[in-house]
Ligand code: IPE
Ligand code: IPE
């Protein structure tokens with residue numbers, strides 16, 4: 001296992017992951033600390049199809065999706081994931097029918113009202129990535145207040161990507177570099193990372209997309225250069241502990257080379 005260098009201390013029982021057999025390959029009984037990704041990012045897709053299957057409206061699917069968020073955060077936290085980014089609304093999602101977009105804005109607002117206190121009590125530090133200026137003033141105030149309230153928590157960072165698009169993020173970064181007068185010779189990969197919304201977060205190790213589609217949909221294009229991808233057929237509102245374990249087990253079974261030779265082949 002060569003995900004990250006470091007120790008292979010067995011996790012306490014509460015962090016042990018019961019790993020299922022994947023493609024007939026039996027994965028270790030429990031994952032070690034080094035096998036757990038530091039940063040997991042989730043494309044929470046499938047709300048619309050979840051609702052359609054039940055004869056409900058897309059907005060009902062989005063509501064069901066947000067009702068799953070606290071349990072999902074807890075599952076990742078219990079397994080030792082330190083940072084979780086949740087893709088909730090893309091810059092392209094404004095193209096959806098107006099009632100759906102309005103519904104999504106209302107749902108974000110009520111989710112903040114309902115979830116911030118329990119997440120704060122659970123030691124979660126909340127962050128936001130995306131173009132916050134396009135949101136209405138009341139939503140912006142709620143997001144800012146949640147970030148401020150939870151800023152000193154350190155059990156896990158949960159970063160909500162809302163009105164986020166990776167191309168828009170790169171455009172914003174370039175504009176800010178120009179506005180700051182950064183000389184072209186000073187622009188390195190590090191400079192670009194530092195100008196992204198994610199500047200304080202590590203790059204994602206694992207990106208999970210739920211809902212069965214296998215595409216990136218403009219999510220973390222720069223940061224995901226060496227991320228592992230796991231695609232789950234489960235619709236987001238149904239994505240539970242078993243799916244979390246399955247994704248983490250699949251990640252633990254990967255060999256990450258970052259362009260080099262795997263350690264055992266050196
Ligand atoms: C993902 O669910 C949430 C958002 C994009 C806001 P979808 O609404 O895209 O669900 P499907 O893909 O239609 O099932
Ligand atoms: C990606 O899902 C965005 C979120 C989950 C927030 P979409 O449903 O918008 O992606 P496409 O349009 O199918 O690629």
Ligand code: MG
Pocket residue numbers: 045046048
């Ligand atoms: Mg979708």
